[in-house]
Amino acid sequence: MAGQTRLSRYLVVVFLTVVPLTMVAPLLGAALPLAAAGQPTLDDQVRAIASRLRCPVCQNESVADSPSELAVQMRALIRTRLQSGEAPDAIVAYFVSRYGEWILLDPPRRGVGWLLWTAPGVALLLGLLVTVAFVRHAVRRGDGEVRQ
Amino acid sequence: MTAVLGSVAILLASVAALTGIGLLLRGRARRGERLIDLGRWMAVAVFAAVTLAVVALEVALVGFDFSVRYVAMNVNSGTPLLFRIIGLWGALEGSILLWAWVLAGATALVAVRYRGRYPETVPLALALLLGIAAFFLLLMLGPANPFVRLIPAPAEGRGLNPLLQNHPLMAIHPPFLYLGYVGFSVPYAFAMAALLSRTLRDEWMMVTRRWTVAAWSFLGAGVVLGAWWSYEVLGWGGYWAWDPVENAAIMPWLVATAFLHSVMVQERRQLLRLWNHTLIILAFLLTIFGTFLTRSGILGSVHDFTQSSIGPLFLGFIAIILGFSLFALIARRGEVRDSGTLPAVISRESLFLLNNVVLLSIAATIFIGTTFPLIAEAAAGVKLSVGPPFFNQLTVPLALALLVLMATATLLPWGPPPPGILRRFLAPVLLSALFVAVLAAAGVRRGLTLGAFGVITFTALAQLAEFHRGARALRRAGSRSYPAALLGLFRTNRRRYAGYLAHLGLALAGITASSAYKTESEHTVRRGEVFRGPGYLLRYDGATASQAPDKLVVAATVSILRGFNLAASPEPSTYARIGVLRPAAHLYPQQRRPIPTPAVRSTWRGDLYLVLLAIEKDGSAVFRVSSNPLVPWIWTGGLLMAFAGLVSIWPARRG
Numbered sequence: 128m129a130g131q132t133r134l135s136r137y138l139v140v141v142f143l144t145v146v147p148l149t150m151v152a153p154l155l156g157a158a159l160p161l162a163a164a165g166q167p168t169l170d171d172q173v174r175a176i177a178s179r180l181r182c183p184v185c186q187n188e189s190v191a192d193s194p195s196e197l198a199v200q201m202r203a204l205i206r207t208r209l210q211s212g213e214a215p216d217a218i219v220a221y222f223v224s225r226y227g228e229w230i231l232l233d234p235p236r237r238g239v240g241w242l243l244w245t246a247p248g249v250a251l252l253l254g255l256l257v258t259v260a261f262v263r264h265a266v267r268r269g270d271g272e273v274r275q
Numbered sequence: 276m277t278a279v280l281g282s283v284a285i286l287l288a289s290v291a292a293l294t295g296i297g298l299l300l301r302g303r304a305r306r307g308e309r310l311i312d313l314g315r316w317m318a319v320a321v322f323a324a325v326t327l328a329v330v331a332l333e334v335a336l337v338g339f340d341f342s343v344r345y346v347a348m349n350v351n352s353g354t355p356l357l358f359r360i361i362g363l364w365g366a367l368e369g370s371i372l373l374w375a376w377v378l379a380g381a382t383a384l385v386a387v388r389y390r391g392r393y394p395e396t397v398p399l400a401l402a403l404l405l406g407i408a409a410f411f412l413l414l415m416l417g418p419a420n421p422f423v424r425l426i427p428a429p430a431e432g433r434g435l436n437p438l439l440q441n442h443p444l445m446a447i448h449p450p451f452l453y454l455g456y457v458g459f460s461v462p463y464a465f466a467m468a469a470l471l472s473r474t475l476r477d478e479w480m481m482v483t484r485r486w487t488v489a490a491w492s493f494l495g496a497g498v499v500l501g502a503w504w505s506y507e508v509l510g511w512g513g514y515w516a517w518d519p520v521e522n523a524a525i526m527p528w529l530v531a532t533a534f535l536h537s538v539m540v541q542e543r544r545q546l547l548r549l550w551n552h553t554l555i556i557l558a559f560l561l562t563i564f565g566t567f568l569t570r571s572g573i574l575g576s577v578h579d580f581t582q583s584s585i586g587p588l589f590l591g592f593i594a595i596i597l598g599f600s601l602f603a604l605i606a607r608r609g610e611v612r613d614s615g616t617l618p619a620v621i622s623r624e625s626l627f628l629l630n631n632v633v634l635l636s637i638a639a640t641i642f643i644g645t646t647f648p649l650i651a652e653a654a655a656g657v658k659l660s661v662g663p664p665f666f667n668q669l670t671v672p673l674a675l676a677l678l679v680l681m682a683t684a685t686l687l688p689w690g691p692p693p694p695g696i697l698r699r700f701l702a703p704v705l706l707s708a709l710f711v712a713v714l715a716a717a718g719v720r721r722g723l724t725l726g727a728f729g730v731i732t733f734t735a736l737a738q739l740a741e742f743h744r745g746a747r748a749l750r751r752a753g754s755r756s757y758p759a760a761l762l763g764l765f766r767t768n769r770r771r772y773a774g775y776l777a778h779l780g781l782a783l784a785g786i787t788a789s790s791a792y793k794t795e796s797e798h799t800v801r802r803g804e805v806f807r808g809p810g811y812l813l814r815y816d817g818a819t820a821s822q823a824p825d826k827l828v829v830a831a832t833v834s835i836l837r838g839f840n841l842a843a844s845p846e847p848s849t850y851a852r853i854g855v856l857r858p859a860a861h862l863y864p865q866q867r868r869p870i871p872t873p874a875v876r877s878t879w880r881g882d883l884y885l886v887l888l889a890i891e892k893d894g895s896a897v898f899r900v901s902s903n904p905l906v907p908w909i910w911t912g913g914l915l916m917a918f919a920g921l922v923s924i925w926p927a928r929r930g
Contacts, residue, residue: 170796181660187518189662192511194871194888232662239651240659247640247669254632262617262625265546269616 173205176215180222181230189232278343281331281422288324288379289412291317292405299402311398315386318401321408322383325376329363332372332421336362342428345369345421351434351865353825358440364449365435367570367585368421373450374566375411377457381486382408385461389482396479399468400461407460410592418585437863437870440825444504452497452524456562458490459527463559466552470603473610480538480551485924487538487555491531492920498524499782499913510871510886512795512901514909515786517666522645523565526638530558533634536627543689544624545615549608550631556600561638563593568645619691626684633677640669667790671723674783678730681778682737699744703736724791731783738775745772765922773923781912788905789881795901802894805836808883809902812836812850818890829869830859831887831896835876858887858898882906 167175177191182198190198190205201222208218222230234240295317302310332345336359341347349362349369363369382404389397415421439445462483469479501524502514515521534554541547567589617624644661651657686699711729719725745768746760755763764772798806800815807813816832836850856874863870876883881904888897 171794174795179664181662187516187662188511189516192513192516194510194886227658229658229660232660233664234647234659234661239655239657243643243647243651243661243665246643247636250639250643251632251636251673254636255629258625258628258632262620262628265613265615265617266620269618 169206169209172209172215173202176205176209176218177202179219179231179233181232183226183230277331277335277338277340278422278424281328281335282420284324284328284331285412285415285420285422288321288328288375289409289416291320291324292409292412295321295405296402296409299398299405303398303402311394314398314401315390318379318386318405319383321405321412322376322379325372325379325412328421329372329376332363332369333360336360339432340428341430341432342424342426343421344423344425347425347429347432349432349435351432351825353823353864354432354434354440355825357443357446358435358825361446361449362435364453365439365445368415368419370449370453370570371411371414371419372421374453374457375408375415377450377453378404378408378411378460381457381461385464393474393478393482395472395474396465396468396482399472400464403464403467404460407464414585414588418588434825434863434865437826437861437866438508440863441861441870441872442504442508444500444507448497448500448504451493451500455490455492455494455497455524456527456566458486458493459531459555459559459562461486462490462555466555467600467603470552470607470611473607477541477545477548480541484538487531487534488920488924491528491535492917494524494528494531495920496914496917498528499910499917502913503910506906507873507875508870510873512793512873512884512886512899512903514906517641517644517663519645520565520569522641523561523568526641527558527561527565529634529638529641530554530561533631533638534558537631540624540627544617546613546617546624547628548613549604549611552604552611554631556604560593560597560600563589563596567593621687622691623684623687623689626680626687630677630680630684633673633680637670637673637677640673641666644669671727675727675730678734678780678783681780682730682734685734685737685741685775685778699740703733703740706736707732721791724787727787727791728784731780731787734778734780738778741775742772766927769925769927770923773919776922777916777919779912779915781915782909783912785905785908785912789903789909792904793901795899797888797897797899799891799895799897802896806898806900808835808885808900811853811883813856813885813898813900815896815898818887818896825863827862828859829862829887829890830857831890831898832857833874833885833898835883856883856885858885860887860890877907879907880904 174191177198178189180190180201182188182190182193182195182201184195184197185193188195188198190201192198205218208221209215219231228235234243236244295314298310298317299314301307302312302314332343334340335343335346336350337356339346339350339352339359341350345366345368346362349365350359354362358365364373382401385397385404386401434440462479465479465483468474498521501521505516505521506512506514531554534551537547537551537554541551567586570585570589619625644665647661648659651659682703683700686703687696707729710732711725714728715725719728742761742764745764746757749755749760749763749767750757794809796809800806802815802817805812805814812835814834814836816834818829818831820827820829822828833856834852835854835856837853854876856876858874859872860869861872871886871888873884873886875885881902884901884903886899888899890896
């Protein structure tokens with residue numbers, strides 16, 4: 128009996144939360160311009176490529192974000208190349224051939240770059256190993272004390 | 276006159292700091308109460324002298340005293356009063372002075388507050404704090420002297436960097452950041468004093484808990500305000516660029532967050548003593564490293580407003596602190612023993628350990644990414660860039676893992692989990708799954724975005740569930756109303772519920788939404804022309820130019836019209852005007868390039884963000900329009916976190 132009343136109370140709570148949530152969700156849907164999520168427009172494609180490139184004349188800004196003249200020109204160039212049907216990777220390769228790999232904000236995963244991409248993972252793995260060892264040790268020590 | 280006064284004050288402060296160190300160390304060695312008392316007074320004297328120097332520089336800044344080089348560089352006759360005052364932290368020398376002032380204030384507070392208590396640690400901690408202060412004071416006697424004079428005095432000054440003069444947020448962002456940075460010196464000093472003096476119990480941690488939380492809150496608020504400044508001033512439509520200076524500020528915050536959690540494990544279980552020493556040392560080192568990155572100009576940054584030769588001095592200082600701290604840690608490692616045990620493998624305690632691993636991995640990733648270009652160039656001669664794509668790809672999965680840990684640890688109690696614990700997970704898991712389903716039905720397609728929203732919702736619901744459980748228990752105990760019980764939770768266990776408040780994670784919802792659903796487009800329009808912004812129609816109504824004392828302002832007027840469909844109605848003028856935006860470009864005499872000042876229309880759903888890029892010769896204007904969903908949530912959520920931190924340490928009412 129008690130279990131059943133608890134269950135029904137639970138269902139009331141869930142119901143009372145679900146109804147407002149389903150009312151909020153369409154609002155959220157309106158807040159996020161979801162239509163844009165379907166097909167990427169030309170603007171989106173230009174932005175995607177430009178945000179992988181460093182603006183050569185700025186202090187640490189991407190071509191997508193920089194208001195500088197050179198960045199504006201580079202964005203226009205990306206646009207015309209995309210319109211003429213060139214693949215995004217080919218466009219990026221073109222900029223690399225002109226400015227060097229330095230222009231990539233996303234450094235290549237080889238050579239020295241390989242170290243960069245793996246080091247964080249190694250750090251995480253080491254941390255996990257140490258933690259597991261520590262937890263097992265600390266728990267076992269506790270068990271030992273209890274038994275004594 | 277003021278310059279001489281300032282120089283003398285800095286010199287006096289340096290002498291007082293060095294004398295104080297000597298008195299404190301001698302007094303401690305000889306158990307000389309009088310010497311230690313004198314040392315305390317020296318700490319207060321340092322604060323008084325640095326305050327005098329700050330006043331002197333402010334008088335010079337406010338009074339246009341161009342015979343002081345710092346004033347001539349950072350003020351001109353058009354600079355408004357507010358920006359003359361905050362010119363104190365507009366450039367290198369002044370910000371070093373501000374840093375020294377905040378540190379001297381903290382040191383004086385320690386000297387007065389802990390008078391006669393903790394005789395083993397406080398004199399040592401004070402000596403360490405005075406040592407750190409001495410470094411900054413000596414910087415100001417040498418390469419970063421704010422009181423260098425110009426003879427003859429120029430008739431006009433150059434003026435502040437326009438980017439710094441463009442927004443009042445500049446008045447509060449740096450002080451908050453510095454309060455955060457400097458705040459970590461106090462727990463560091465006590466931790467080191469505990470190691471050195473072999474008072475290896477947990478006293479230092481209890482003594483400095485409030486300092487650590489306060490520093491954490493200020494640093495967090497400083498980071499959020501900096502992001503906000505970047506959003507409102509730099510005009511690129513974003514708030515976080517993984518810029519070296521931003522990274523420098525977030526790293527100590529992450530390490531301090533790890534510390535705030537692992538400290539609880541030490542308090543409960545007498546574990547992780549050495550680890551907590553290491554974390555606080557790391558947090559402090561990272562604040563100094565951050566100041567070094569910000570102030571040395573070694574890495575090009577959008578926040579980098581100073582170029583100077585103090586880099587090597589800073590590196591030397593970091594090396595000394597690192598060596599000294601490592602030495603102390605290694606020398607005492609055998610004595611800082613853990614006396615406790617863990618009660619169970621799966622418990623809040625072990626989840627806190629995992630939380631530490633993830634937080635430190637995020638910090639390590641940011642550290643590696645930030646310093647890698649320097650290291651690669653120095654070691655292998657390779658020039659490369661590490662930018663947002665790298666940081667996003669590696670930190671986002673870690674951040675999501677952290678959220679899951681956060682939610683789970685909130686729902687689990689300390690110690691071994693009681694039977695039936697899984698029931699607590701039921702409602703949050705089901706509801707967040709439902710929310711994800713609803714989002715998917717509403718059209719969200721990207722798996723990462725759905726996953727992020729799901730995890731964020733789960734985390735928030737877990738916190739709310741704990742509030743609910745606590746409030747219900749309180750109501751059962753007494754007959755209070757539900758809201759009163761909720762407030763009562765903060766009275767019964769303020770620290771715990773303030774923690775849950777900080778966990779709500781509204782900021783993360785804003786970050787997810789704005790990075791997944793930002794849209795942006797550029798438009799060149801003639802006067803009177805209507806163009807399509809995200810969700811609104813916009814009409815360019817013309818531009819005006821006006822001369823302010825310090826700048827020329829070119830402002831465009833853009834009307835926001837209700838309605839989506841340009842083609843449906845041929846007569847856009849019939850649409851109701853629901854608002855006006857005035858994006859502008861500011862031209863300062865001290866800089867050739869105009870500074871764009873975006874206009875933002877904020878609602879709870881997000882921002883309409885409009886930048887005036889250019890006005891062409893034929894009178895047409897170029898705009899960049901973006902829609903940044905949920906961005907206001909970032910500011911609200913971030914400041915809520917900082918607020919929750921301060922709530923948790925606010926002194927309880929006595930009586």
